[in-house]
Amino acid sequence: MSKAASRISAPELLIEQLRSMLGIRVSTSPSVLEQHGRGESWHPPQAPHAVCFAHSTEEVAAIVRLCAANRTPVIAYGTGTSLEGQVQAVHGGVCIDLSQMNQVLEVNSDDLDCRVQAGVTRRELNHYLRETGLFFPVDPGADTSIGGMTATRASGTNAVRYGTMRENVLGLTVVSASGEIIKTGTRARKSAAGYDLTHLFVGSEGTLGVITEISLRLFGISEAISAAIVNFPDVRSAAETTIQTIQMGIPVARIEILDSGYMKAINAYSKTSYPELDTLFLEFHGTTAGVAEQVQMFDEISREFGASGFQWADQESDRQKLWRARHDAYYAGLAVSPGSRGYVTDVCVPISRLADCIAETQADIAASGLFAPIIGHVGDGNFHSTIFIDPDDETMFARALELDRRMVQRAQAMGGTCTGEHGIGIGKLKHMRNEHGDGAIAAMQAIKAALDPHNIMNPGKIVDC
Amino acid sequence: MSKAASRISAPELLIEQLRSMLGIRVSTSPSVLEQHGRGESWHPPQAPHAVCFAHSTEEVAAIVRLCAANRTPVIAYGTGTSLEGQVQAVHGGVCIDLSQMNQVLEVNSDDLDCRVQAGVTRRELNHYLRETGLFFPVDPGADTSIGGMTATRASGTNAVRYGTMRENVLGLTVVSASGEIIKTGTRARKSAAGYDLTHLFVGSEGTLGVITEISLRLFGISEAISAAIVNFPDVRSAAETTIQTIQMGIPVARIEILDSGYMKAINAYSKTSYPELDTLFLEFHGTTAGVAEQVQMFDEISREFGASGFQWADQESDRQKLWRARHDAYYAGLAVSPGSRGYVTDVCVPISRLADCIAETQADIAASGLFAPIIGHVGDGNFHSTIFIDPDDETMFARALELDRRMVQRAQAMGGTCTGEHGIGIGKLKHMRNEHGDGAIAAMQAIKAALDPHNIMNPGKIVDC
Numbered sequence: 001m002s003k004a005a006s007r008i009s010a011p012e013l014l015i016e017q018l019r020s021m022l023g024i025r026v027s028t029s030p031s032v033l034e035q036h037g038r039g040e041s042w043h044p045p046q047a048p049h050a051v052c053f054a055h056s057t058e059e060v061a062a063i064v065r066l067c068a069a070n071r072t073p074v075i076a077y078g079t080g081t082s083l084e085g086q087v088q089a090v091h092g093g094v095c096i097d098l099s100q101m102n103q104v105l106e107v108n109s110d111d112l113d114c115r116v117q118a119g120v121t122r123r124e125l126n127h128y129l130r131e132t133g134l135f136f137p138v139d140p141g142a143d144t145s146i147g148g149m150t151a152t153r154a155s156g157t158n159a160v161r162y163g164t165m166r167e168n169v170l171g172l173t174v175v176s177a178s179g180e181i182i183k184t185g186t187r188a189r190k191s192a193a194g195y196d197l198t199h200l201f202v203g204s205e206g207t208l209g210v211i212t213e214i215s216l217r218l219f220g221i222s223e224a225i226s227a228a229i230v231n232f233p234d235v236r237s238a239a240e241t242t243i244q245t246i247q248m249g250i251p252v253a254r255i256e257i258l259d260s261g262y263m264k265a266i267n268a269y270s271k272t273s274y275p276e277l278d279t280l281f282l283e284f285h286g287t288t289a290g291v292a293e294q295v296q297m298f299d300e301i302s303r304e305f306g307a308s309g310f311q312w313a314d315q316e317s318d319r320q321k322l323w324r325a326r327h328d329a330y331y332a333g334l335a336v337s338p339g340s341r342g343y344v345t346d347v348c349v350p351i352s353r354l355a356d357c358i359a360e361t362q363a364d365i366a367a368s369g370l371f372a373p374i375i376g377h378v379g380d381g382n383f384h385s386t387i388f389i390d391p392d393d394e395t396m397f398a399r400a401l402e403l404d405r406r407m408v409q410r411a412q413a414m415g416g417t418c419t420g421e422h423g424i425g426i427g428k429l430k431h432m433r434n435e436h437g438d439g440a441i442a443a444m445q446a447i448k449a450a451l452d453p454h455n456i457m458n459p460g461k462i463v464d465c
Numbered sequence: 466m467s468k469a470a471s472r473i474s475a476p477e478l479l480i481e482q483l484r485s486m487l488g489i490r491v492s493t494s495p496s497v498l499e500q501h502g503r504g505e506s507w508h509p510p511q512a513p514h515a516v517c518f519a520h521s522t523e524e525v526a527a528i529v530r531l532c533a534a535n536r537t538p539v540i541a542y543g544t545g546t547s548l549e550g551q552v553q554a555v556h557g558g559v560c561i562d563l564s565q566m567n568q569v570l571e572v573n574s575d576d577l578d579c580r581v582q583a584g585v586t587r588r589e590l591n592h593y594l595r596e597t598g599l600f601f602p603v604d605p606g607a608d609t610s611i612g613g614m615t616a617t618r619a620s621g622t623n624a625v626r627y628g629t630m631r632e633n634v635l636g637l638t639v640v641s642a643s644g645e646i647i648k649t650g651t652r653a654r655k656s657a658a659g660y661d662l663t664h665l666f667v668g669s670e671g672t673l674g675v676i677t678e679i680s681l682r683l684f685g686i687s688e689a690i691s692a693a694i695v696n697f698p699d700v701r702s703a704a705e706t707t708i709q710t711i712q713m714g715i716p717v718a719r720i721e722i723l724d725s726g727y728m729k730a731i732n733a734y735s736k737t738s739y740p741e742l743d744t745l746f747l748e749f750h751g752t753t754a755g756v757a758e759q760v761q762m763f764d765e766i767s768r769e770f771g772a773s774g775f776q777w778a779d780q781e782s783d784r785q786k787l788w789r790a791r792h793d794a795y796y797a798g799l800a801v802s803p804g805s806r807g808y809v810t811d812v813c814v815p816i817s818r819l820a821d822c823i824a825e826t827q828a829d830i831a832a833s834g835l836f837a838p839i840i841g842h843v844g845d846g847n848f849h850s851t852i853f854i855d856p857d858d859e860t861m862f863a864r865a866l867e868l869d870r871r872m873v874q875r876a877q878a879m880g881g882t883c884t885g886e887h888g889i890g891i892g893k894l895k896h897m898r899n900e901h902g903d904g905a906i907a908a909m910q911a912i913k914a915a916l917d918p919h920n921i922m923n924p925g926k927i928v929d930c
Contacts, residue, residue, distance in 0.1 A: 110712060110817035153657040164655050166664075167632065182904035187880030188813040189845050190629050192618040192668055192888040193900055194927055195909045199631075199664030203657055220714045247575060249685045290755055348653040352575035380654045415652035423657040435658055439647035443916060444660045450915030451908060462659055 011049040025053040036095045043085035048095040057212040065179030076206040078145030084425030090460035115215045118147025134218040137162035152423035153203030160379030161253040173213035177452040206458035222285035227313040231277040237305040239355035242378040244301045254283035261373030269332030337388035343400045347411035348382040348420030382420035432465040476514040490518040501560045508550035513560040522677040530644030541671040543610030549890030555925035580680045583612025599683040602627035617888035618668030625844030626718040638678035642917040671923035687750035692778040696742040702770040704820035707843040709766045719748035726838030734797030802853040808865045812876035813847040813885030847885030897930040
């Protein structure tokens with residue numbers, strides 16, 4: 001593959017051209033550049049040369065055409081919440097901030113779909129939908145942009161029932177590496193017409209083009225919703241309960257594990273008084289009778305594995321409190337490890353291997369001496385251990401890297417993946433070849449070279465392995 | 466894109482090389498060649514130069530390497546049931562018949578997945594699964610190969626609940642245009658690791674590589690299954706009932722329309738005595754209580770639209786009889802039009818446009834004077850009009866072509882697609898650009914050129930527009 005220029009040496013002319021088009025919506029302020037050169041992970045920031053705040057697909061196309069003419073890297077930016085160094089400008093270049101492209105363009109209630117600009121966040125979308133009885137289910141925790149979620153194939157809680165971005169993106173508008181506007185998909189629910197470009201761009205992390213508009217599936221809000229937490233004697237029992245629940249076909253909407261370490265941190269941070277045991281957080285959606293049936297089936301399974309202490313939340317305010325505690329787990333972990341930084345791991349295995357994978361990981365964590373509680377979307381076989389490290393302790397960081405490497409290799413050996421939902425960025429590049437093999441990597445590189453022959457679209461990510 | 470050689474002039478040496486590898490599993494018998502040059506559609510046969518019966522992925526790779534060295538087209542063949550000329554050897558070349566690669570390689574009951582060779586048919590797979598309590602739901606009617614279903618992104622009945630091949634293929638083994646073996650996907654239910662090659666190959670109709678193995682999702686057979694037919698005063702009422710059913714989120718497993726023309730033909734062919742009215746064929750899957758609830762909700766909706774004559778089939782034998790009648794509709798149509806050939810159309814629109822699309826199509830059919838009853842997977846917005854034509858009447862064929870053209874343009878104008886499930890082949894090539902636009906077509910062509918630089922993989926299909 002042709003290499004992108006190493007950091008461009010004379011960006012002044014390009015920046016001048018961008019300014020003549022966008023005026024003050026081009027920034028070279030050091031703080032803006034620094035902010036746009038990093039996500040929320042431990043990866044060191046790598047700032048772009050300039051940040052453009054785009055307002056339309058046509059503007060994005062014009063920016064990309066200028067960058068293409070100058071062989072300058074282009075990095076798309078949403079909310080800066082990525083976790084594997086996806087927005088780091090490893091070769092410099094121009095960051096296109098899409099956060100001001102935040103319009104919901106259409107909602108088709110009858111077809112259960114909508115179309116949004118890339119900068120709309122998932123909470124903004126659900127707020128917009130509040131009168132319709134519909135919602136967009138993909139929920140990675142942070143209030144991320146739909147564009148960023150699409151580009152990283154995000155998922156999170158709810159995916160076990162409603163799918164990830166892979167299942168919920170119906171079509172896209174994408175600006176290609178040459179600045180052409182590509183539309184993918186139709187509004188029909190299925191099609192057999194040609195190559196599936198939609199799925200190719202979902203998860204491509206800006207390396208094949210800049211996603212500017214997204215058509216999404218929506219779902220009706222269920223008549224009945226019931227959430228609960230329930231405690232287990234150990235993580236393996238919680239995992240086994242999850243496995244049985246999935247195998248029985250119970251359409252659970254959320255099934256999340258938090259180990260005792262995380263529950264202690266949550267109580268300290270959120271002023272809650274949950275039992276400090278290995279715990280599942282659950283949610284059931286359906287008709288009133290359907291939810292009652294699901295709950296009963298789950299109850300029977302979980303008691304076989306020693307479950308106790310069911311706490312139900314049927315009112316919306318109680319449910320929100322419960323899920324707020326779940327989503328704040330990362331901040332709770334930081335709060336109980338003052339001065340620490342979280343190193344978030346992310347593996348996913350076939351559900352039959354989940355209990356083994358978590359148990360082996362726990363043993364490995366215990367041996368490492370690190371504080372690395374486990375949290376996960378276990379209905380999908382996906383879990384994270386967040387390793388809280390002292391940023392000034394290089395040996396600690398090295399141990400975290402090694403723990404992560406072993407987690408990935410364990411998951412891959414079990415038929416799983418190095419990343420369930422955080423993507424590759426620069427952080428997981430080193431695991432790509434082991435996961436996919438030479439043939440698939442060669443195919444990915446050929447596609448990258450075909451769609452981005454000058455390697456200007458977020459270079460250094462995904463296929464640079 | 467580089468063009469494939471127009472029909473190769475001296476295939477003798479290549480055929481000799483193939484014979485030295487495969488012995489009698491290379492055929493140049495005229496009847497075998499003719500059979501492998503056509504599907505089940507009206508498109509005239511175009512025979513390959515030779516047919517190879519492969520037994521393994523490695524053999525397929527070796528065949529492709531020989532063909533690549535000779536710049537000879539390669540066409541993969543499953544059961545020959547495609548409907549848009551997918552297997553026609555428009556530039557001659559070598560057909561690889563995968564029907565003898567018919568092993569189920571693994572079934573992982575705990576993970577609800579399996580891996581099969583491409584030549585396994587869907588009925589063979591479900592027969593193999595009969596003791597497990599699991600099934601593979603995608604059901605296009607004919608007993609097609611899983612490889613062919615994957616390559617054409619097939620769907621059929623059940624897709625409204627369980628998805629199409631797009632949703633149910635987890636991973637693939639593919640032989641590339643250079644004869645390399647590519648593995649895509651992992652056994653994890655989700656992954657954010659790199660480009661989604663699985664979805665790129667699903668629906669690529671052999672133009673990017675030969676699919677030799679497929680990993681599939683499986684589902685538990687529901688505790689309760691209930692099927693029914695119900696009559697409506699007109700097709701619009703049946704379509705409106707379908708729209709409401711989907712919008713209400715009733716998880717119907719099958720919801721199929723057959724108009725009065727098809728019901729008459731079925732009664733004549735299957736010796737049944739169904740009311741000869743516009744009819745929905747339905748199936749509900751779930752727990753006993755869940756199915757009862759679905760049925761009640763559907764009943765209320767359908768009565769608002771004038772439904773009558775519910776006939777329920779709760780016993781498996783009754784259900785099989787009902788679905789056999791549905792699946793035999795095509796043959797029933799042929800039987801009541803002696804000497805005719807079926808020209809099958811295939812459009813799919815957003816569900817909100819379904820009633821209008823069907824009504825306008827019916828008016829158009831009536832004006833055309835053709836016998837073209839309507840059948841469809843209306844829960845997905847997908848329907849077919851099968852035009853029964855006299856093969857010797859060229860003006861009738863021209864009218865059918867024109868009717869089809871108008872159906873496609875109507876569907877595309879409504880935000881739909883030229884093909885819900887039959888694929889592009891050569892039959893729908895002319896509609897690709899109108900559906901996708903120049904940008905997407907250019908991207909598809911670039912991908913084709915990157916993965917198949919000498920244009921030997923099923924040339925003349927999908928992107929040759």
